[in-house]
Amino acid sequence: MTARILAGKDFAAQIKEEAKKQAEAIKEQYGVTPGLAVVIVGSDPASQVYVRNKHKACEALGIYSEVIVLPEDTTKEALLAQIDALNSSRKIHGILVQLPLPAALGSAEAEILDRIDPKKDVDGFHPVNVGRLVTGQPALVPCTPAGCIRMLELAAIPMDGAHAVIIGRSNIVGKPMMNLLLQKNATVTVCHSHTKNLAEITRTADILVAAVGRPRFVTADMVKPGAAVIDVGINRIAPKQLVGDVDFTAVQEVAGAITPVPGGVGLLTIAMLMQNTITAALMQLA
Numbered sequence: 001m002t003a004r005i006l007a008g009k010d011f012a013a014q015i016k017e018e019a020k021k022q023a024e025a026i027k028e029q030y031g032v033t034p035g036l037a038v039v040i041v042g043s044d045p046a047s048q049v050y051v052r053n054k055h056k057a058c059e060a061l062g063i064y065s066e067v068i069v070l071p072e073d074t075t076k077e078a079l080l081a082q083i084d085a086l087n088s089s090r091k092i093h094g095i096l097v098q099l100p101l102p103a104a105l106g107s108a109e110a111e112i113l114d115r116i117d118p119k120k121d122v123d124g125f126h127p128v129n130v131g132r133l134v135t136g137q138p139a140l141v142p143c144t145p146a147g148c149i150r151m152l153e154l155a156a157i158p159m160d161g162a163h164a165v166i167i168g169r170s171n172i173v174g175k176p177m178m179n180l181l182l183q184k185n186a187t188v189t190v191c192h193s194h195t196k197n198l199a200e201i202t203r204t205a206d207i208l209v210a211a212v213g214r215p216r217f218v219t220a221d222m223v224k225p226g227a228a229v230i231d232v233g234i235n236r237i238a239p240k241q242l243v244g245d246v247d248f249t250a251v252q253e254v255a256g257a258i259t260p261v262p263g264g265v266g267l268l269t270i271a272m273l274m275q276n277t278i279t280a281a282l283m284q285l286a
């Protein structure tokens, strides 16, 4: 069997098209342009590329975008003051602080992210949004797992009653993915670095989500024939070579559907950020 390749660009295009239409509808109904602010501290080259891509995506969809670049030696107080200003700005409906923060601010990361108004928290990291997601209330949900779910929906991969196995329990991917799959009525198993007999568990998965951060960690013998394999991992193994957490070449011979890296889940993350900005604007305008 050779798996169906789930190309991120096709799904991302659909999500962005929907977001563009919603942005137009908001302008028409409320006379307001949805706005996203991205705050970047320091000059990490990878972060600068991500931020540029986010800005371009906003422009293409008719979303107002502000990029605020702060120097590497910005103090916690100055960053909090910047967030306060964005919290009260009427032009801004979504706020994202680009991670990682410089080392000097790293220990204050939770305090900084918690300062964002939960209604503008388009990364979905604020404890209020985490709690709302867990309890099944309307919430802003982290973009990467939200994108995975949207892709499963658009690809018509059944989640109801499926056994979904997630490798990884981070706050950014694994845990929100668990809650989103539960909401879709999947039976969910979360594996992590202390899990025993990992391959035995993953072989029972109808949907296997890899969010480990280890190159080609998931091998063909860990996958049930016909399973949908969602590879969230992004691992740079050479200056110009990215690979996922899944051994794509071998696993595509076993799986029923698989996301490539690059060109898979990564493209959905920005699309979902656009969608979250629209959702945030609607929450604030309603």
Ligand code: NAD
Pocket (backbone or CB within 6 Å): 144, 167, 168, 169, 170, 171, 172, 173, 174, 191, 192, 193, 194, 195, 198, 211, 212, 213, 214, 232, 233, 234, 235, 265, 266, 267, 269
């Ligand atoms: P993380 O380091 O916070 O978490 C990794 C998880 O993997 C942990 O929960 C850990 O318990 C588990 N793990 C580690 N070794 C393991 C092992 N041997 N067996 C089983 N589990 C093990 O990482 P993260 O932030 O969740 O990111 C995971 C990957 O996804 C990374 O490659 C990251 O770059 C990528 N990522 C991609 C996007 C995207 O837009 N596509 C977004 C976020 C993260």
